[in-house]
Structure formats: structure tokens, C-alpha cells
Amino acid sequence: MFKYSFLIQYLTIHWHEMCIWSRLKHPNIVPFDKIVVDEIEGRIVGFTSKYIPGGTLNENKTRVFKLQWLHELMRVIDELNLNLGMSHQDVAPRNIVIDEAADRLMLFDFDFAARIGQYEYSESRNDIKGVIFTMYEIITRDESRRQVRHEEQDVSAVEHMSWEKHPDTQLDHPVSAFRDALDAWCKRRREGRPQVTINTQAPNCLDWPPVPDPPLTKATMRQDGGNNCEPIKGDDDDEPTDKNQMQERFNWFREREMRIVYGWRRTELLKRGETVLNWWRPAQKWPDMDDMADDDIAKGNGESERARGSYQRPFQEDEQQKLVSGLRKCVSKCVMM
Numbered sequence: 323m324f325k326y327s328f329l330i331q332y333l334t335i336h337w338h339e340m341c342i343w344s345r346l347k348h349p350n351i352v353p354f355d356k357i358v359v360d361e362i363e364g365r366i367v368g369f370t371s372k373y374i375p376g377g378t379l380n381e382n383k384t385r386v387f388k389l390q391w392l393h394e395l396m397r398v399i400d401e402l403n404l405n406l407g408m409s410h411q412d413v414a415p416r417n418i419v420i421d422e423a424a425d426r427l428m429l430f431d432f433d434f435a436a437r438i439g440q441y442e443y444s445e446s447r448n449d450i451k452g453v454i455f456t457m458y459e460i461i462t463r464d465e466s467r468r469q470v471r472h473e474e475q476d477v478s479a480v481e482h483m484s485w486e487k488h489p490d491t492q493l494d495h496p497v498s499a500f501r502d503a504l505d506a507w508c509k510r511r512r513e514g515r516p517q518v519t520i521n522t523q524a525p526n527c528l529d530w531p532p533v534p535d536p537p538l539t540k541a542t543m544r545q546d547g548g549n550n551c552e553p554i555k556g557d558d559d560d561e562p563t564d565k566n567q568m569q570e571r572f573n574w575f576r577e578r579e580m581r582i583v584y585g586w587r588r589t590e591l592l593k594r595g596e597t598v599l600n601w602w603r604p605a606q607k608w609p610d611m612d613d614m615a616d617d618d619i620a621k622g623n624g625e626s627e628r629a630r631g632s633y634q635r636p637f638q639e640d641e642q643q644k645l646v647s648g649l650r651k652c653v654s655k656c657v658m659m
């Protein structure tokens with residue numbers, strides 16, 4: 323599964339998620355796979371994790387939920403909290419899959435994960451609460467209790483009420499067995515030893531480097547004399563030719579230097595005839611594949627804009643393969659950690 327972001331605002335979140343997840347090796351955590359970098363400058367595009375088919379616990383509610391899976395969830399949370407000093411902070415059915423071949427529950431999605439007690443940590447998102455709500459939601463299918471801000475989610479109310487199993491939920495043990503296991507774990511975690519209130523108390527507390535600066539790039543800065551400056555990556559020696567460009571040159575002066583550039587407009591680079599990373603993702607609304615030539619899909623060229631139409635019918639396997647092979651061609655290179 324490929325996780326990426328186009329938006330510079332999410333760079334820090336993705337860096338942390340990648341650093342955390344790539345350091346986690348546990349039978350109940352979806353294995354991290356590869357970092358995806360572009361071939362042009364080796365910049366990180368995203369990362370992959372092992373694809374676990376069958377849907378998350380939220381997407382696929384047809385399984386008979388096993389008591390053993392609850393024990394696995396509690397165990398992996400203990401490992402994160404008590405051994406690594408980490409809190410997942412987003413424990414929910416949507417972030418859990420079942421590896422059916424191995425008959426194992428697996429947690430993923432570490433973009434909210436935090437070092438316990440450090441600045442990115444929020445007690446209102448603690449994982450004990452996350453596990454209780456997750457089990458409550460699986461058994462009752464009532465999601466309303468978490469549809470308020472984390473600070474307002476009342477976990478003790480949920481712990482003290484009786485849980486009515488949704489008629490379609492299937493469990494391999496009575497509800498009372500799930501609740502007994504959960505209560506015993508919560509008691510141990512809240513009252514027992516060890517307690518980890520700050521990550522440095524954990525025996526193998528996880529750490530990773532801050533977001534690094536990108537490499538130096540030859541860049542031209544447009545500057546308006548004040549604080550506004552905008553990078554134009556690459557050479558910018560072209561003389562203004564039309565009235566708009568003359569006006570632009572009047573407003574901005576330009577300065578060329580080697581500097582760190584965090585982001586730039588692809589359209590600017592294309593105008594300059596520079597090589598750009600030309601890849602695209604499958605449309606969020608599925609395209610009508612009959613309208614698309616194979617070439618459009620593989621190259622992600624301008625024609626792929628047509629893919630953004632409304633598309634309602636279920637996604638077929640051959641269509642999925644077409645998109646995946648198109649994506650493979652466009653995502654240039656994967657490197658092992």
C-alpha cells in the first residue's frame with residue numbers, strides 16, 4: 323500500500339510516520355515496506371506498507387471477531403506504550419486489519435503516533451481509551467461516542483454501561499468474555515507496574531531524527547523587496563517577452579543562488595522545459611475505463627484529466643491492474659530501508 327502526500331503542509335507528519343513505522347517490527351503491526359524516492363533528485367515521494375487484503379475492521383464487518391484478536395491488540399499496545407514509549411493515538415477499527423492467512427490482527431496508520439509525554443502527545447488520545455472504544459464499536463456498532471472532540475469522549479461512561487451486541491456482529495465468545503479481558507487489562511495498565519508517563523521511562527524508547535533539510539538546489543528566487551519570495555527552481559535567464567512578463571519583472575527582482583527549496587510549482591519547471599517527476603494517482607472518483615486509452619493510464623498524461631469524471635460502478639480487477647501498472651511506471655524507484 324502506497325502512502326504519500328502532495329501537500330507540503332503534511333511533510334512533517336509523513337516524515338514522522340515513516341520514521342516511526344519503519345522502526346516497528348511486531349507480528350501485530352502491518353510491516354513497513356519501502357521508502358519511495360524520485361529518480362530526479364532522490365526526494366522522498368512516500369512509502370509503502372505490506373498490503374493486507376480483506377478490508378479494515380471498519381470496512382469489513384462480516385468476520386467473526388475473535389477474543390484472541392483483542393488479546394493481540396492489547397499486546398501490541400503494551401509493546402508500543404510500555405516498551406517503546408510510544409502512543410499510537412488513533413486506535414480505531416479503521417486502522418486495524420486482519421491478516422486472515424496468518425489469523426492475526428494488525429495495527430497500522432502511525433501518522434498520529436507520538437512519544438508519550440512529549441509535545442506531540444495528547445493524554446485525551448491515549449491508547450487504553452482507544453482500545454476500549456474500538457471494542458465497544460466493534461461489538462455495538464455505535465460510533466456516536468467518538469464523534470466529539472477527543473477531550474469530550476467519555477470513556478468511563480462507556481466502561482460503566484452494558485454493551486448491547488449489534489444483531490449483525492459475530493463474536494467467537496460471549497460479550498462478557500471480551501469485557502472481562504478488557505477490564506482486567508485496563509486495571510493492570512492503570513494500576514499495575516510498569517507505568518510509562520514519559521517515553522524515556524520505557525526500556526527501548528523509540529527515537530528518530532527531525533525532518534532533514536532538503537539538498538541544495540540551484541534556484542532563482544523572485545523577491546518583491548519585502549518578505550515575499552518565491553522559488554523558481556532551475557535557470558531563469560529568459561528575457562520578458564510580453565507585457566505581463568514585463569509587469570512581473572517590474573514588480574519582482576530576481577536573484578539566483580544555491581539554496582534549500584522546499585517546494586516549487588511543477589508548471590514553472592515544465593515551462594522551462596525541465597524534467598519533472600511525472601506521476602499521478604488513480605482518480606478519487608473511479609474513471610470510466612472504456613473512455614481511456616491504455617497509454618493515458620500508463621503515462622498519466624494530460625488526458626488523464628478525463629479520469630476525474632463521476633464513476634459509480636464497482637472497480638473491476640483488470641481495471642485495478644491497469645491502474646497499478648500505470649502507477650508502477652510513474653513511481654520511479656523504490657529503495658529498501
Ligand SMILES: Nc1ncnc2c1ncn2[C@@H]1O[C@H](COP(=O)(O)OP(=O)(O)O)[C@@H](O)[C@H]1O
Pocket residue numbers: 323325352371372373374375378381416417419430431432433
Ligand atoms: N497495508 C495496508 N493494507 C491494506 N489496506 C491498507 C493498508 N494501509 C492502508 N490501507 C487502507 O487505506 C486506508 C487509509 O490508510 P491510512 O494509513 O489509515 O491513512 P490515513 O492516515 O489517511 O487514515 C485505510 O483505512 C485502509 O483502508
Ligand SMILES: [Mg+2]
Pocket residue numbers: 416417431
Ligand atoms: Mg487511517
